[in-house]
Amino acid sequence: MKPLLQVALDVIDGEKALSLAREVKDFVDILEAGTPLIKAEGIEIVSKLKKLAPEKKVTADLKTADIGAVEAGMAFRAGADITTVLACTYPSTIEAAILEAKIHEKQVMVDLVGTVKKSTKVRQLKGLGPDYFCVHTGIDEQLKGKTPFQDLKEIATIKNITLAVAGGIKLENLDQLADFQPAIIIVGAGITKKDNPREAAKAIKEKIDRLWPD
Secondary structure, eight states, rough: OOEEEEEEEESOOHHHHHHEEEEHHHGOEEEEHHHHHHHHHHHHHHHHHHHHHHSSSEEEEEESSSSSHHHHHHHHHHHHHHHEEESSOOOHHHHHHHHHHHHHHHHEEEEETOSSSHHHHOOOOOGGSSEEEEEOOOOOHHHHOSSSSSHHHTTTTSSSSSSSEEEEEOOGGGGGGGSSSEEEEEEEEHHHHSSHHHHHHHHHHHHHHHHOOO
């Protein structure tokens, strides 16, 4: 199955985020309201993204650590199709978010950022039934030269899970994902910090089409 392309709008200015979304929406499948963006602009930015592109999925990257049902409900009522919960929080928090998602007929992505023993954690949590596990190398770790590819190689061997991948993904290293079957490829700076984000998104989408032909 061809992966979906999600653009991470990790800017902190709402108008900038909406401008970027307008530029790239023709070439992405999912618009992500990044964690810093939601903190700066409030959950209303999710509604604005959904209004801008109602035909696209919207992810609210809340990285929920507690009160899973409350935060998931906030995201879904604002128009999010997917919300994120931290893998390193309580299983009860993840379970509460998943139950809330079922009420709204939406989805939960469990984000492995900050989790030390990622493959062990995935095996512990997969029975809860999240829609996705996100193999994610955070920006602070990227600055130290780390990438998600080694973690992805290990976690991709676990059966009956659906994967997303994030953290320094760009046009030049998409080939490293070719041996895996991520359902969602998340790109942030590889699109949003380019001189021409629209062309960057177009190039990445075209490469995904070549790497995962129908």
